[in-house]
Amino acid sequence: MTRIVILGAGYTGIAAAIRVAVRTRRHGGRVTLVNPSARFTERLRLHQTAAGQRLADHSIGDVLAGTGAEFVRGTVTGLDADRREVALGDGRVLGYDRLVYALGTVTDTSVPGVAAHAFTYDSHDQAVRLAGRLAELESGTLVVAGGGLTGIESVTELAEAHPGLHVVLLTRDVPGSMMGPGARAHLDRALDRLRIEVRTGAEIIKVLPGGVELAGGELVHADATLWTAGTTGLPLAGDAGLTVDGRGRIVVDEALRSVSHPEVYAVGDAAAVKQPFGVLHGTCQSGIPSALHAATALAAELRGRRPRPFRFGYVHQPVSLGREDAVIQFTRPDDSPRRWRLTGRAAVAYKEIVSSSPMATYRLLKRGLVPVALFRLTAGGR
Incomplete structure (x- = not known):
């Protein structure tokens, strides 16, 4: 045996x-x-x-x-x-x-304060806790750290579910930097439609109970912080x-x-x-x-x-943008973008099938x- x-x-x-x-x-x-x-x-x-x-x-x-x-x-x-x-x-x-x-x-919780003050997706229970926190907020600010695929799907999903919140995406690079220009343009339109404030070039050096601190000393207020940065x-x-x-x-x-x-x-x-x-x-x-x-x-x-x-x-790189929108960037085997993409309802249907x-x-x-x-x-x- x-x-x-x-x-x-x-x-x-x-x-x-x-x-x-x-x-x-x-x-x-x-x-x-x-x-x-x-x-x-x-x-x-x-x-x-x-x-x-x-x-x-x-x-x-x-x-x-x-x-x-x-x-x-x-x-x-x-x-x-x-x-x-x-x-x-x-x-x-x-x-x-x-x-x-x-x-x-x-x-990766190596940035000071992430483990103590930020929500993560390391377990189902932690996602449930974030849902409970956001349900308590009729207004206020949600900060999502990280502009990768997880950060993009999260910031759009949460902004759509909580239109009364001010949602901020903090990222070092442009959101969807791995995609081709056409797919990125559709993503940018979705972020604008959902009134998400996008701040690129943001380097977070500390997460605090009420926000995050950026390199240079600027404080960004947050009633809840979701960490998806690595x-x-x-x-x-x-x-x-x-x-x-x-x-x-x-x-x-x-x-x-x-x-x-x-x-x-x-x-x-x-x-x-x-x-x-x-x-x-x-x-x-x-x-x-x-x-x-x-x-x-x-x-x-x-x-x-x-x-x-x-x-x-x-x-491919399939990315949901809330329940009513998505973008699919088709790729070469090395994950570099091809010219082909799907957007809108066709992309939503495709994303639901593959995911x-x-x-x-x-x-x-x-x-x-x-x-x-x-x-x-x-x-x-x-």
């Missing part, structure tokens, strides 16, 4: 657990999935939760039903890579023969002696195995995955394909076969099937 432990039950962890359980149950695999919450959180939609919308509630145990994988609820507090053991907060210790590390990343890996992997990069992500080989501890696979945001065009940046677009590849590679390894290398290319609940994908995985779109992504983004 090969003990396979998977840490983290986000999009990637659940996909890996189902895939590896299906692929190894005839070859002696015993799969255990560990997560601190029994609820599956759709992290891509936490901005909707923060806006007060109620999303479908899925139990991790129900999602795994029929796969043979066991769910263990617990918080991982330690990893001993030499003894191949995982420590949980309640004192339990889980031994493993193979480990899939799918703990993702957390908000993520980092958990210290768990580095503390265990695994080779990590500057952001705390596990450095992996072409089969997604740790370069220092090949019995450990790392997937999604937690892995520093090299491709011909560079290291992947963490998105769900690459996360689930990496989870499926790692599960397939692990199963192949247990059968004495050589795992195939992981190949991936980006396809819909992964439950349909999980049901296919239980049957041993892989959706064609994901197969094409892992084959190079064609």
Whole structure:
């Protein structure tokens, strides 16, 4: 019996657990999935939760039903890579023969005051707390820090849901800087329509109880501050002696195995995955394909076969701009923008399809099937 432990039950962890359980149950695999919450959180939609919308509630145990994988609820507090053991907060210790590390990343709180005074999206509960705070405010100012895709989706969603608030987006670069000029122009019109104040070139040096302080000493008042300006890996992997990069992500080989501890696979945001065009940046677009590849590679390894290398290319940058608008920037495999884009209602429909609940994908995985779109992504983004 090969003990396979998977840490983290986000999009990637659940996909890996189902895939590896299906692929190894005839070859002696015993799969255990560990997560601190029994609820599956759709992290891509936490901005909707923060806006007060109620999303479908899925139990991790129900999602795994029929796969043979066991769910263990617990918080991982330690990893001993030499003894191949995982420590949980309640004192339990889980031994493993193979480990899939799918703990993702957390908000980078290195700027003073972020941890104490800003809201983040590190959990469903934190998004619910932000929703409660905004519901208390009939007027006032909301500051969103960070002009990446998460910041853009959040600032537009929250401005639409709370038109009485003065909403400010603070960002170092222009919003949507990764997009082409046409997509950026549509984004700018949406920000104007929602009366969002955009301040570029803003460097936040401290978050305060009632606002933020910028370099140069300017204070920007805020009744609530949402921090979306960067993520980092958990210290768990580095503390265990695994080779990590500057952001705390596990450095992996072409089969997604740790370069220092090949019995450990790392997937999604937690892995520093090299491709011909560079290291992947963490998105769900690459996360689930990496989870499926790692599960397939692990199963192949247990059968004495050589795992195939992981190949991936980006396809698009889908961004919601509230419930009634969106912009889709289609990309080359290296994530640079193509000329093509979708905007408006067509983009809303497209975004809802590609970012819909992964439950349909999980049901296919239980049957041993892989959706064609994901197969094409892992084959190079064609």
